[in-house]
Amino acid sequence: MLTPEVIEVTPGGFEPESHYYPRVPNAQLHPLVRGFLHLGNARIATRYCHLHPEANAEAVHRALATVPQHFRWAGADLFHVTDDRGVRRNVVVETNSCPSGQKSMPLREDQNEDGGYRVLLEGSFLPAVAAQRGLPDGMLAVLSDKNPMETTGYAHALSDLTGETVLHVTLPEDDWQSVARWDDGVLEICVDGEWKPIRAAFRYVTQRPWTRIPPITRTFIYNPVLVCLAGGRNKLLAAKAYDLMNADLREEGLAIRTPETIWDVALREVPLWVERMGGVAVVKNPYSNAGQGVYTITNPGELDAFMAIDHSYERFIVQGLVGNLQWTSRTRGSRLYHVGTVPDRNQRIYVADFRFMVGSNEEGFFPVALYARRARLPLADTLTGDEDSWGMLGTNLSVTRDGAWSTEPNRLMLFDQRDFNRLGLGLDDLTEAYIQTCLSVLAIDRMAQRLRSTKGKFKKRLFATLVPDPTLAQEILE
Secondary structure, eight states, X not given: OOOTTEEEEOTTOOOHHHHSOTTSTTOOBOHHHHHHHTTOHHHHHHHHHHHOTTSOHHHHHHHHHOOOSSOOEEEEEEEEEEETTOOEEEEEEEEEESOOOGGGSOOXXXXXXXXXXXXHIIXXXXXXXXXXXXXXXXXXXXXXXXXXXXXXXXXXXXXXXXXXXXXXXXXXXXXXXXXXXXXXXXXXXXETTEEEXXXXXXXXXXXXXXXXXXXXXXXXXXXXXXXXXXXXXXXXXXXXXXXXXXHHHGGGTOOOOOOOEEEEEEGXXXXXXXXXXXXXXXXXXXXXXXXXXXXXXXXXXXXXXXXXXXXXXXXXXXXXXXXXXXXXXXXXXXXXXXXXXXXXXXXXXXXXXXXXXXXXXXXXXXXXXXXXXXXXXXXXXXXXXXXXXXXXXXXXXXXXXXXXXXXXXGGEEOSBTTTHHHHTOOHXXXXXXXXXXXXXXXXXXXXXXXXXXXXXXBOHHHHHHHSOOHHHHHHSOO
């Protein structure tokens, strides 16, 4: 019999109410956002260069037309910030492989109920599968470890597009080998007691995926775990990838903008770097996601609480905290603080980030989905030392309760005719965010290329040099 971890999905089963948050199917995409999605890369690049005369126009057009070798689908989380001179910009907080977002995106066209699911699969996944040579025979699959609302949506949309039975497979961290196995790089899934080979898989496995999926496989994995290790789920190596990319972009008048980031920080060194940033900083476990392993430090008590935790890994990153005008990190560049939402009727401003999901194909990048999230608590003008800083600054909707994942959709802000206006974003902000997202994806893709040898092997020694964390190295599935 099929287990709860393996579900056979057949054509004709996509039901919108099962794959979107309840208020999304009836939401109307904001006209400005709809207009942006129909601009195309040439006009987006031209507009960006018009607003940024320092940028090399050829380099901008070339970046948007570049086809990533490994990182074909991504979502960047961005903060809309300003500095003490009033210069506004979007900064990249992190770039995610296997990002969520479809369940939060209003439909582009009312008649296409599978919306962004179809856009990504038809525009990127299926062309990538068709371009692969030497794939093993077998089925198609969607691999997941959380977010069933979205992952089953991908499975149903994929089945509708191909006319095939698609396996939706949940890979639990603790007992994944009862469901899946690897045979000479080919993924096999247990169906009714029989091991079925998989020729290609759409992957939404986000929690330490390298413990269940090798970095390089014969089964086509979209995106490969190599991308996660290169920066898509590894904030430490992402920071290095951005730095290397920025060295090349400097001559083109471009840059990936991020808060100042200190990498390879041992636990005992964390207080020193927090002090260097004025006692206000963000400390991150480099390999976690969904808001887990991120610690906002705004007072000695929060630092002491962080230091008392029994941490699993040996290295951290310390990043400049983006706060309010009166309290934000002291960094090498300008002091950044949140623009935040438009004040509500009680004059409260909330921190919000927004996600920009992109796909790619033989023509380059294209936008897929956008949504925003606000913090639980309004942003304080000054700090007294008693604040819940994570409540004011943390935006991720995913939370864990008793070891199970859940979400807080009440803080979701759609890019629809109601919520979008509360974000204070305009067309040029979306243009800049799109450019920043694509550049960050290319930086991580370039790092992934460096970690793959000419013989198609994972460069373990180079990775160990770039990420000197033996605990992480031991987790990577051979």
